[in-house]
Each structure stands twice: as structure tokens, then as C-alpha cells.
Amino acid sequence: MAAFARRKAQRLARADASRKGALDERVAPVVQLLNGRARFCTTSSCSGRLVLAQGSPASTNGWEIQKKNCSWLMVTHETCVKDAVMTALEKATGDVVLKFEPFVLHVLCQELQDAQLLHSVAVDSGFRNSGITVGRGGKIMMAVRSTHCLEVPLSQNGKMMVSEGYIDFLIHxxxxxxxxxxxxxxxxxxxxxxxxxxxxxxxCPEEQGRRQAVYVRRRKRKTIPEQDVHTSPEDPSGEMEPEDDVESNLDIFAEIMI
Known part of the structure; x- marks a missing residue:
């Protein structure tokens, strides 16, 4: 579609607005692979990171750190060592949280079937929090996400609230x-x-067969109770009319999001 191609070109022409200003090395091959295909356009990504985030003193919102008031004492996209964490903590003056944020990738897709393909691959690869959203203008976005996060408060107003041994454990x-x-x-x-x-x-054929089987089971659950009711004289065979395409598509879409 020409409209998607234009949108993709405009998106890829934008400057990188991330703090790093460039792709993470580990995720670059995935981004390049997708952007090399006409039907996909990546919009944001992070390969995963360990962060010591410092926010303003805790308020009624508990330990939640608002992004706009947050500073990073340390960030790495690789494993870290205890010395680096302890050195960063020496700079703490506010409330510090140790966070691990896993890989995340957002991809604009030309068609729903393209997003379905990515979703299937993502879930099979261990990113089980992935999902598909469709905007009002028909924009189809696929998000690759995981659930193995970590977020632990370490200090309050610059004062350490945990032992050094516990920090060692958290780093591990x-x-x-x-x-x-x-x-x-x-x-x-x-x-x-x-x-x-x-x-x-x-x-793939196996996945296609599984989805078709799920669709058939859903159809059966809907039609069986209605078949037990008296059939109209005009329809002596008792067969149900096919559901409209929109409802069928919604059934399949709902299964994908599970």
C-alpha cells in the first residue's frame, strides 16, 4: 500500500529521540531485518537494561517514580558488577530504585496478518506479554514485550534502606x-x-491449523445451544447460517491476544 510506504518513509527519516540516540547493538539485527521488509516499520525499541533510577522523595504514590522527575544514576544494556552499582549509589540524594527492563519492540504493520505473524513468533520466543493494537485510523501496531521485570527500592532521601548483601543478591x-x-x-x-x-x-501450517481448530470450537459453542431450540419450518435441515465476516475476524483476533 502506497499510504503505508509513505508513513514508513516518514517514520524512518525521523531523528532517534532516545537518550542514547542510536540503536542498541543487540537489537539492531532485528530492527534491520524488519525495516528491510516493505510490510513492517519499527517505531521504538530497547534491548533491555539495568537502571538505577533516582526520583523525588516518595509521596502518597508510594515508590512510583515519575519519568519526568527521574534521573539515571546508572544504566547498562549488559550485565553489571557490584562495584559499578555501589559507586553509582554514592551519588544518591533522593529515592533510588534498581530496575531491570526487558526487551521491548514496537512495530507498525501494513496488515493485520503481518502483526499476527510477529505475534506468533514473539510468543513462541518467550515474549508472552506481546500484543496487537488497532488504532482508529486503521494503524496496526505490534508490541513485543516480556514479563520478567524487576523493580526494587534501595534508598530513601539518599539513605540506604537495604544491606550491601541484599544489593549483591539483587545484582545476581x-x-x-x-x-x-x-x-x-x-x-x-x-x-x-x-x-x-x-x-x-x-x-505456518501447524499454527494455521491450530487457529482454525479454535475457530471451529468457538463456532460449535455458539451454534449448539441454538440448535437445541426448535428449528423454524423454513429451515428443516437445522443448519445454522454462517456468521458474518466481521464477527469471525473478531473471534480469531481475540484468540491471538490470549
């Missing part, structure tokens, strides 16, 4: 999550490449 846990995050990205990249190189934007 966060590094494990970062390593698992890297494995999932690699898995996603390999499976996405295979799916795209298959020469189709449709799900």
Missing part, C-alpha cells in the same frame, strides 16, 4: 534476567528470519 538476580533476555532476543531473531524467509506473511 538482575544479571540472570539480562542473560535470559539476551537468549530470548536471539531466539526471536532466528525464528523471525525463518518466518519471513518462508515467503509468506501467513502463520
Amino acid at each position: 538476580v538482575a544479571n540472570q534476567k539480562m542473560e535470559e533476555n539476551a537468549r530470548r532476543i536471539d531466539r526471536f531473531h532466528k525464528r523471525l528470519e525463518l518466518a519471513l524467509n518462508a515467503g509468506t506473511n501467513s502463520p
